[in-house]
Amino acid sequence: MPLRFAPPTAEAYRYPLTIRHLLANVLLTAASREIVYRDKVRLTYADLVGRVGRQASFLAGLGVEAGATVAVMDWDSHRYLEAYFAVPMMGAVLLTVNIRLPAAQVAYTLAHAxxxxLLVHRDFFPLVEAILPSxxxxxxxxxxxDGEESPLPAWATGEYEALSAAADPGFPFADFDENAIATSFYTSGTTGDPKAVCFSHRQLVLHTLAASGPFGASPVAPLFGYGDVYMxxxxxxxxxAWGAPYVATMLGLKQVYPGRYEPEMICRLRQEHRVSYSHCVPTILQMVLDAAARTGADLSGWKMVIGGSALTRALCVEGRRRGMVVVAGYGMSETAPMIAMARPAPDGEEQEERAVEALTAAGVPVPLVHARIVDADMRDLPHDGVARGELVLRAPWLTPCYVGNDQASADLWHGGWMHTQDIATIDADGRIRIRDRLKDVIKTGGEWIDSIHLEELVATARGVAQASVVAVPDEKWGERPLAVIVPDAGASPDLADLNAPIEQAIATGVITRFARLDRFRIVDDLPKTSVGKIDKKRLRALFA
Structure with missing residues (x-):
């Protein structure tokens, strides 16, 4: 006889997966633990919970209702953390504004949303004053x-701390549909206007739970959990911030917010507060390594997840040499973002080369993620570490659309899978390696060259500090690879130097002979996008 379940009693609590419930235990387990902002502010979790209520109260006093959009323009701070919770918890939508976009694009995102x-840091007053009429x-x-004694601009409604101090910490947060939109932001696309992605409460709660899973479940550091200090x-x-502030707050960890990224300040905060876990793009890690070299800061034991761009072997090796635990992760704006995390080489392989190879891969999918590599007709390709196809995904936290852009949304979800536009391999252990972006693959002499692989080789050449490789037009071959490098101080690498590691790779059959360089350019600095990635679009425009 089949089991029959009675309907729940009328008083049984229906538990919606909303952001409010990520705070369920913090007053029990971490009420006195600290949240630090630079060298300016120290709060406890008890203070945080009160300030979350205060922010919601003063926003409600400004007319914010369920469904309204509240935009934040601030550096990484305790105020931003308060907005991560207060705005969605009151049923409004948090818009995290990319303050590094050009002014016209900032105005576009605010108007489109x-x-x-607006909650605006004083550093962005001139920008806001210029775009407010639109x-x-x-x-x-x-x-x-931010602690400065200065008069308010005429267009300001009030000052954040004054409004917070006067507001009621006991805002009556209520339950609502877990599928309500909690956050939105705009991708820093390389063509056209930025595209809006959005995420529901349910999606962000599931992402938080899944993101906390691989750290404890994986035998590889960086384990992220109780006892860690997060920055x-x-x-x-x-x-x-790759979802990690939600994880850190749910777990009640000590948190340190650095404000504007200043290398010496980051190193000082790391040492003063014994920060043990962080995440960043490769250019920020390089910035921290350089600052530590200048100041003598000790980086040993610092666990660092690298994403946004490929973690090169050279950068991983340098971090490990300094005593850091450096591993790659993978995700996108559209994926909230976590999809995969690196794991160690199989069978506990201890050889340095194998260890670095495993830790620089995009990683193994985290729980609840389905990943495939497919050809142009959506046919599955072998998981042999060799076959290359587009990585397509399913997970419960992927953005359902580009808001207001039906065609781009249809392209993103063609065939019922989210298209990453990343070319990848998957091996027999489920390890994903991103080989290139569809738009960055170089086609020369009838051969396809992965720009990521080639620039990893160039980065190991004598006298090279940083490197990027892009395709440039060529009358004979259609396209040729161009290496754009920042040399080491005092170094003058030539074409033979750059080709030395490429020749070794050609000799062992791991890259085609068409990858041999016949041109390069030296620059003082590689251009970056608004989120710190190397801007290949600008490089192609500069050197085409």
Whole structure:
């Protein structure tokens, strides 16, 4: 006889997966633990919970209702963390504004999102003053003076700390549909206007739970959990700082927020507070390594997840030499972002080369992620570590659309799988390696060359500090690879130096002979996108 379950009693609590419930245990387990902002502010979790309520109260006083959009323009701070919770918990939508975009694109994102209230750090007052006339939906602007004694701009409704101090910490947060939109932000696309992605409460709660899973379940560091001190080095406007502030807060960890990224300050905060876990793009890690070399800062034991761009072997090796635990992860703006995390080589392989190879892969999919590599007709390709196809995904936290862009949404979800536009391999252990972006693959002499692989080789050449490789037009071959390098101080590498590691790779059959360089350029610095990635679009435009 089949089991029959009675309907729940009328008083049984229906537990919605909303962001409010990530705070369920913090007052029990971490009420007195610290949340630090630079060398300016120290709060406890008890203070945080009160300030979350205060922010919601003063926003409600400014007319924010369920469904309204509140935009934040701030550096990484305790205020931003408060907004991560207060805004969605009151049923509004948090818009994390990419403050590194050009002014016209910032204005576009705010107008497109229909932002009604802005929380703005004083560093961005000139920008806001310039674009406010083009933002008719904005009802109020809250100025963040960040401890500075100065008059408010005429267009400011009030000052953040004053509004917070006068507000009620006991805001009556209520339950609502877990599928309500919690956050939105705009991708830093290389063509056209930025595209809006959005995420529901349910998606972010599931992402938080899954993101905390691989750290404890994987035998590889960086384990991220109780006892760690967390400091984000990915901007909080970019994919929720990779979701880690939600994980750290749910677990009640000590947190350190560095504000504007200043290398010496980051190293000082790391040492003073014994920061043990961070995440960043490769360019930020290089910045930290350089600052540590100048100041003598001890980096040993610092666990660092690298994403956004490929973690090169050279950068991983240098981090390990300094005593850091450096591993790769993989995700995108559209994926909230975590999809995969690196694992060690099979069978506990201890050889340094194998260890570095495993830890620089994009990683193994985290729980609840389905990953495939497919050809142009969506046919599955072998998981042999050799076959290359587009990586397509399913997970419960992927953005369902590009808001207001039906064609781009249809392209993103063609065939019922989310298309990453990344060319990847998957091996027999489920390890994903990103080989290139569809738009960055170089086609020369009828052969396809992975720009990522080639620039990893160039980065190991004598006298090279940083390297990127892009395709440039060629009358004979269609396209040829161009290496753009930043040399080591005092070094003058030539074409033979750059080709030396490429020749070795050609000799062993791991790369085609068409990858041999016949041109390169030396620059003082590689251009970066608004989130710190090397801007290959600009390089192609500069050197085409």
């Amino acid at each position: 229909g932002a009604e209230v 933002l008719p939906d904005v009802k109020a602007v809250v100025a963040i003076l 984000p080095l990915t901007p909080m406007f970019h994919v929720h």
